[in-house]
Every structure is written in structure tokens, then in C-alpha cells.
Amino acid sequence: MKYTFILSFFCIYLSNNLYSQAPAIEWQKTYGGLQSDLHNNLHQTSDGGYIHIGSSSSNNGDVTGNHGSGDIWVLKTNATGDIMWQKCFGGSYLDIGTSIQQTSDGGYILAGITASHDGDVSVNYGYKDSWVIKLDASGNIQWQKTYGGPNDDSASSIRQTTDGGYIVAGYKSMAPPTLVGGNKDFWIIKLDALGNIEWEQTYGDPSGWEEAHSIEQTTDGGYIVAGYSSSPYGYVIGNHGANDYWVIKITATGILQWQQSLGSSTNDVAQSVKQTTDGGYIVSGYSILQGDGGSPDYDFWIVKLNSTGTTLWQNFFGGSMDDRPVGLDSTPDGGCIVAGFFYSYDPITGFPQSDFGVIKLNALGNVEWQNSYGGTYNQGASSIQRTSDGGYIIGGFTQTANVTSDFLVIKLTGNQLGTRENTIKSNISIYPNPAKDFVTIDHLPAGATISIHDMSGRKIFNKKYSEAKVSINTSAFSSGAYIVQVDDQEKTILSEKLTIKK
Numbered sequence: 001m002k003y004t005f006i007l008s009f010f011c012i013y014l015s016n017n018l019y020s021q022a023p024a025i026e027w028q029k030t031y032g033g034l035q036s037d038l039h040n041n042l043h044q045t046s047d048g049g050y051i052h053i054g055s056s057s058s059n060n061g062d063v064t065g066n067h068g069s070g071d072i073w074v075l076k077t078n079a080t081g082d083i084m085w086q087k088c089f090g091g092s093y094l095d096i097g098t099s100i101q102q103t104s105d106g107g108y109i110l111a112g113i114t115a116s117h118d119g120d121v122s123v124n125y126g127y128k129d130s131w132v133i134k135l136d137a138s139g140n141i142q143w144q145k146t147y148g149g150p151n152d153d154s155a156s157s158i159r160q161t162t163d164g165g166y167i168v169a170g171y172k173s174m175a176p177p178t179l180v181g182g183n184k185d186f187w188i189i190k191l192d193a194l195g196n197i198e199w200e201q202t203y204g205d206p207s208g209w210e211e212a213h214s215i216e217q218t219t220d221g222g223y224i225v226a227g228y229s230s231s232p233y234g235y236v237i238g239n240h241g242a243n244d245y246w247v248i249k250i251t252a253t254g255i256l257q258w259q260q261s262l263g264s265s266t267n268d269v270a271q272s273v274k275q276t277t278d279g280g281y282i283v284s285g286y287s288i289l290q291g292d293g294g295s296p297d298y299d300f301w302i303v304k305l306n307s308t309g310t311t312l313w314q315n316f317f318g319g320s321m322d323d324r325p326v327g328l329d330s331t332p333d334g335g336c337i338v339a340g341f342f343y344s345y346d347p348i349t350g351f352p353q354s355d356f357g358v359i360k361l362n363a364l365g366n367v368e369w370q371n372s373y374g375g376t377y378n379q380g381a382s383s384i385q386r387t388s389d390g391g392y393i394i395g396g397f398t399q400t401a402n403v404t405s406d407f408l409v410i411k412l413t414g415n416q417l418g419t420r421e422n423t424i425k426s427n428i429s430i431y432p433n434p435a436k437d438f439v440t441i442d443h444l445p446a447g448a449t450i451s452i453h454d455m456s457g458r459k460i461f462n463k464k465y466s467e468a469k470v471s472i473n474t475s476a477f478s479s480g481a482y483i484v485q486v487d488d489q490e491k492t493i494l495s496e497k498l499t500i501k502k
Contacts (some may be wrong), residue, residue, distance in 0.1 A: 022358075022371035025390065026450050029081040030398055032406030033058025037073060037408040041099045042383045042395040046106065046480035048079040049465075052395055053097035053110055054382075054407060067119040072097035072112050075137060081409060082417055087139040091116025094132070104478045107142065108135040110170055111158035114146060121146060130155035130187075132195055145195040148172075153187065156227075157215045166191040166196065169215035169225055172202050186212040186227060186246075188254060196343060201254040202228060210246060212253040212270045214328075219279065219459065221252040226273035226283050228247045229261060244274070245270040245281055245301075249309065260309040263287065268301065274327035274336065276363075277309040277451065277459050282336045286324040287316070300325045300357075302338060304365060313365040325357075332485045334363030339394050341380035342372050356381040356396055356410060371409060373410055388481040388497040390414035407448035415423055435497040437475040444468050445488045452498070453483045474500055 023352035029039070035057035042052045056073035059066035063073060063081060071090035076095065077083055077318060089095065093115040100110040114131040117124035121131065132155065135143055141166040147153065151173035158168045172187035185204030192198055203225075204210035212227040229246035245265030247270065255339055262268065262283075270285035283305065286298040300317040302325075325340035342357035356379050362368050373379075379401035384394045391414030398408035413473065429445045441450060450472070452461035459474065460482075477500045486494035 001499065013189065016241075025373065025413070026172075026391065026411040026413045027081055027102045027409040028363075028373075028408065029077075029410050030406045031062045031075055031406075032056065032142065032444065033061030033063040033085075034382075034404065036070075036404045037406050038397050040395060042100050042385060042409070044385055044387050044481070046074070046394060047361065048481070049084065050077050050079075050081075050393055050409070050500070051075070051100055051102060052077070052407060052409070053100040053112075055096045055474075056088065057067065060201075063088065063317070065094075066090075067116070069090040069430065070373055072110070072133075074100065074108070074135070076139060077409075081411065083137050086475065088113065088187060089120045089133060089141070089144075091119030091121045094119075094128075094376045094479065095121070098156050101158065101160055103134075103160050104164065106137040107500065108137075108139070109133075109136065109158055109160055109166055111155035111170075113154050114171055120144060124148075125153075126150035127152045127173075128155050129187070130168065132158065132166070132168060132191065134195065143195055146202075146418040147189060147197070147291045150279060152184070155189075155209075156211070156213045159215060159217055161190075161217050162221065166193075167215055167217060167223055169227075169350065171211045174206065183208055184210060186210045186225060186248065188212065188215070188223070188225065190254065195212075200249075203248055203256065203259075209243075213270060216273060216275055218249070218275050222249075222257065223250050223252075224273050224275060224281055226267045226270040226285075231356050233258055236356050237367060243267045243269055245283060245285055247273065247281070247305065247309065248276075258309045260305065260311075261309070262303055267298075271324075271326050274328055274330040276304070276330050276361065277332065277334045277453075279362075280312065281305045281307075281309075282328065282330055284336070284338050285327040286340075298324050300340065300359065302336070302339060302359075302361060302365065314317075315361070315365045317359055317367075317370070323447045325359075326382050326396075329385050329392075331360075331386055331486060332451070332483055334370070335361045337361075337392060338382035339381035339386055339396075341396075347475040354378045354380050356394060358384065358392070358394065358412075365409075369411075380407055387414065388483070390495060399424075428494045430496055433502040434478045434481075435474055436501060437473065438471050439474050439484075440471050441486070442469045444470065445493070448493075451485045451487070453485065478502075 037056040038052040058296040065088040067090045067271045071088040097112040125148040131144040133144040134142045155170040168189040171184040173180040185202040191196040210229040228243040230463045244261040266288035268287040287301040304312045310354045327339040341354040359370040360368040381396035390410040397405040483499045
């Protein structure tokens with residue numbers, strides 16, 4: 001059965017006045033060398049700066065220490081985008097960094113793909129393997145491990161878990177890449193703090209193709225995973241034809257709780273998933289929607305699910321050419337921010353050109369603002385995150401004059417972001433800030449609800465109070481930045497950064 005879609009279609013070059021005003025660029029910078037450097041993921045760090053990961057074929061410019069072919073490239077910057085340090089990791093063959101996160105000890109965990117068997121890579125099990133590296137705060141390797149079998153294997157997403165270990169999502173191939181009709185499944189690996197496997201599980205159809213692109217730990221201790229599936233068999237139920245969004249919810253030990261196939265008879269690929277403040281999930285990706293002027297090209301497709309995987313709403317966004325989202329972050333107002341690339345025709349060259357495309361949606365899936373950010377050559381966003389000042393950091397690539405690519409990072413201002421239209425001025429005070437074991441919130445209206453979110457947008461505290469002054473125990477919080485949000489009768493009256501220092 002084919003889904004009936006509700007289409008929210010707009011031209012990406014309509015005036016921003018149709019929505020709330022889009023934020024301005026606070027700063028933007030490029031990083032790289034003379035060869036191709038491709039950005040894949042970023043996160044804000046506890047010092048207010050940023051950590052970036054991707055791949056680099058350069059050994060000049062900003063890039064040093066390349067091992068040959070393409071390496072994983074990790075770049076640490078301060079809050080204004082100045083380089084603090086950079087590192088290349090890899091061997092003599094292709095290595096790609098896909099996902100990175102700051103860990104509770106101030107270091108970093110990263111995941112990627114390696115085809116190497118030398119250099120920084122201790123062992124290769126065949127073709128490409130999943131590769132996980134633990135770094136200290138200065139970017140030095142503390143440990144690294146490869147995971148895989150004799151065929152192609154990949155790690156697309158990694159997150160530190162509440163027990164101090166890690167969860168990795170990607171795919172595991174069941175046949176050599178040279179074999180026509182070979183298949184791959186979702187592959188989830190749970191690691192302890194030292195990278196040892198606690199459990200691993202594949203999900204999918206033995207004869208189909210499934211790739212996991214994104215994983216997040218959920219508030220119940222389990223995990224939500226999104227990617228795509230081309231099969232109606234095995235774990236997969238309800239495929240609509242070609243590739244579908246495939247979203248699975250699993251327990252803390254990897255037991256499947258529910259799964260959803262979402263799509264049409266054309267190609268639908270989920271790129272990212274985030275849990276929202278109401279316990280549901282936002283899934284972003286791209287789909288070929290027949291009906292937008294007859295265009296066979298891809299559009300943004302954003303789907304909101306409840307906690308059991310039922311679709312609450314869905315919206316499409318795009319023009320007459322390819323538009324694909326890659327980065328996603330949930331926002332404290334229950335909405336989300338999505339970034340990818342918008343394609344259009346360059347009026348000078350007459351050829352297609354892509355820009356960073358960014359859309360902010362509210363909790364009901366309606367557009368609050370949208371904008372494109374670009375320059376002379378092609379650009380495309382790979383990752384976006386809400387920052388501690390209420391703005392956004394976007395990472396991606398920009399094409400250079402010699403047709404290679406560099407990292408492109410854009411910081412958007414925070415003065416209009418992360419708040420609802422009905423947000424009002426408030427006398428509420430938060431102290432001490434930075435805090436250690438307790439934080440006090442004063443001058444609250446009766447019946448106010450206080451929620452605290454970490455920088456991934458995950459809600460870690462939520463409580464309603466009748467008192468005007470309350471003290472919240474933060475002794476279990478890790479050092480870093482958080483967002484304190486105060487709501488009064490469904491109005492957000494405060495959204496403020498809180499720093500925890502131990």
C-alpha cells in the first residue's frame with residue numbers, strides 16, 4: 001500500500017518574510033589543503049569550541065600528517081573557528097571519518113571506515129572495516145579497534161552511552177562487494193569503555209539491502225536507529241518498493257521492540273534520527289516525490305513519530321532539482337533544525353549549483369524559517385547542531401576553484417533561535433552559573449516547568465514546580481554546557497545556557 005503524502009512545497013528562494021526571519025551568519029571559515037577534504041560530522045565541545053570529522057586527501061595547507069590516499073581528518077577549533085589542533089588517522093589506503101562526539105572525560109570518540117592494514121590501523125579483516133578510535137583531549141590516540149568480517153563493513157554513527165561505553169551503527173555485508181546481488185544488514189555494536197564488544201546484532205533480510213545511518217540512545221536506555229531497507233522480508237515489515245526509510249527501536253541489550261518502514265514506490269533514504277522532548281522521534285532524509293511538477297529529483301522528507309513509531313506528521317520540502325538533508329538536530333521547543341543542500345540553476349553559468357540549505361520546523365512540522373547559504377561554487381551541509389548560545393553551527397563542503405573541496409563551517413547567530421513566538425521577557429535568574437552540585441532558579445511563576453537539555457537536545461531533567469525559588473541537584477551531571485528551559489502554560493519564558501564545572 002502506498003502512503004498518501006501531505007505536501008508542504010515551497011520555493012527555496014521565496015522571501016524569508018514568509019516565515020520568521022532567518023538568522024544571519026556570525027562567521028564562516030574554510031579548512032583544508034590542495035586536494036579534496038570532505039566534512040561529515042561535528043559537535044560543539046564543552047569549552048564552547050567545535051570538533052569536526054571527515055576525510056582528507058591533502059598533506060598541505062591546514063592538513064599535516066597524511067598517511068597516503070585519504071585519511072580520517074579530525075579538526076578542533078575554538079568558539080570563533082580558529083584551529084586549535086588537527087590530526088590525520090589512517091594507513092596507506094582509504095580511510096573515512098563519519099561520526100565524532102566529545103566524551104565525558106573531555107576526549108573524543110570517533111567512528112569511520114578503513115581499508116588500510118598499516119599506519120594507525122592495527123588489523124584489517126577484509127575489504128573495508130568499521131574503525132573506532134578513542135582520543136584524549138589533545139587528539140592523541142588512547143585506543144583504536146577495527147570490527148568486521150571478510151566483506152565490506154561500515155560504521156556511520158557513534159554515541160557514548162550512559163554507562164560510559166559506546167554504541168555504533170552501520171552495516172555488515174554478507175557477501176563480497178564483487179558479487180552481484182550481495183546484501184548488507186543494519187549492524188549495531190555495543191562497546192565497553194575500552195572498545196571491547198559487549199554485544200552486536202544485525203537486523204534485516206538475508207537477501208536484501210539495509211544500511212543504518214544514525215543512532216541515538218533514548219531516555220529509556222535503549223536505542224533508536226534510522227537508515228534504509230530495500231526488503232520486505234526478515235526483520236523488515238511493510239516495504240513499499242525500492243528503498244524505504246527503516247526505523248527500528250531496540251532495548252539496551254539490542255532486542256527489537258518495534259520497526260517501521262516508511263516510503264513510497266520510489267527511493268526513500270533516512271539519514272538522521274533524534275529523540276524529541278515529548279519522547280517521540282524526528283527522522284530526516286530524502287525521497288523522490290512524484291507530483292512536484294513532475295520532477296524525478298529528491299526532496300527533503302521530515303517525519304515525526306510518536307514513542308511507539310506511529311507517524312504523527314510528515315512534510316516535504318524542495319524545488320525542481322535535487323534537495324537532500326543530511327544533518328539534523330532536535331530543538332528544546334519540540335521542533336527541529338535540518339541542513340543539507342539545495343540545488344538551483346546558476347543564472348550566470350546556466351549549470352546547477354548547490355548551497356547549504358537550512359530549515360527550522362516547529363513541533364507541528366511547520367516552517368519557522370528557511371534559508372540558503374552559499375558562495376561562488378557548490379556547497380553542501382553534512383551536519384548541524386544547536387549551540388549553547390541558541391544559534392547553530394553547520395559543517396559541510398565547499399568546492400574550490402580547482403574543483404577540489406574543503407571543509408566549510410558556518411556559525412549562525414543565536415538571537416532569534418531556539419525560542420517560540422510566544423516567548424516573553426522574564427525576571428527569572430539562574431545561579432551559580434557555572435554550577436557544580438546545585439543550581440538555583442529564582443523568580444519562577446507558579447506552576448512553571450523546568451527542563452534541562454544536553455547539547456545533543458536530549459532532555460535529561462523535567463519537573464513542574466509550584467515554588468518561586470527551587471534548587472536542582474546537578475551532582476550527577478557531567479561537566480559541560482546545558483540548556484535550561486522554563487515553560488509557563490505552554491509558553492517558553494526562558495532558554496538559557498548553564499555550564500557545569502566539576
